[in-house]
Amino acid sequence: AQKITQTQPGMFVQEKEAVTLDCTYDTSDPSYGLFWYKQPSSGEMIFLIYQGSYDQQNATEGRYSLNFQKARKSANLVISASQLGDSAMYFCAMREMGAGSYQLTFGKGTKLSVIP
Amino acid sequence: GAVVSQHPSRVICKSGTSVKIECRSLDFQATTMFWYRQFPKQSLMLMATSNEGSKATYEQGVEKDKFLINHASLTLSTLTVTSAHPEDSSFYICSASDRDRVTDTQYFGPGTRLTVL
Numbered sequence: 001a002q003k004i005t006q007t008q009p010g011m012f013v014q015e016k017e018a019v020t021l022d023c024t025y026d027t028s029d030p031s032y033g034l035f036w037y038k039q040p041s042s043g044e045m046i047f048l049i050y051q052g053s054y055d056q057q058n059a060t061e062g063r064y065s066l067n068f069q070k071a072r073k074s075a076n077l078v079i080s081a082s083q084l085g086d087s088a089m090y091f092c093a094m095r096e097m098g099a100g101s102y103q104l105t106f107g108k109g110t111k112l113s114v115i116p
Numbered sequence: 117g118a119v120v121s122q123h124p125s126r127v128i129c130k131s132g133t134s135v136k137i138e139c140r141s142l143d144f145q146a147t148t149m150f151w152y153r154q155f156p157k158q159s160l161m162l163m164a165t166s167n168e169g170s171k172a173t174y175e176q177g178v179e180k181d182k183f184l185i186n187h188a189s190l191t192l193s194t195l196t197v198t199s200a201h202p203e204d205s206s207f208y209i210c211s212a213s214d215r216d217r218v219t220d221t222q223y224f225g226p227g228t229r230l231t232v233l
Contacts, residue, residue, distance in 0.1 A: 033219060033220070035221065035222075037224070042226070043207060043209070043226065043227040043229070044224060044225070044226040044227060045160075045209060045211070045224035045227075046224075047118075047221055047222075047223060047224075050219045050221060052219065091159060091160070095220065101165075102148050102150075102165070102213050102220055102222075103150070103162060103165065104150075104162075104211075104222055106159045106160050107159065108158070108159045109159055
């Protein structure tokens, strides 16, 4: 079974609107971290936001927020007030802390296109 | 903070030659660095985990003799693609883990696009 599932290969959003990118995960480790990265066409991976499994509140970073629903094992990224520069690939990733490893497992990504 | 550089950004080489890619953490010490490979329109595939002062740990299916990794210092890791062939053409991207941060976030370099003719 895939550990990280991103069901939306592509998404469109109107400029200035909010958009939600879905991410579900699968782990039996009680301690884990969830990450979102943005990859523009230039190729660089830009860290956006982090959510720890024991964090009580949803993470927020500027226009980015993470809708963390632990029981449903979902960690959706919400981008508010979309900008043209938000057009990119977005990857959800997980690190399972219990294994003592620092590896990230990535989803297949969602391509977001912001329409003027 | 948390800047990772990668050099070169793009390289074209002839089949059979070796190519070295450098990954540097510029403003933090990275005990652990990671090397990924990404095919067009696909996700990142972890190739190996590199720990400073010790041998790299390779993922299943990655040839350690072909993809040589050296982590000589807390700020530098190198990936050498030996005897490159056209099928090695890909986007290679490194990341470094900032252990001083609670989250152990991985910060990525800008990537290297390798084309083997």
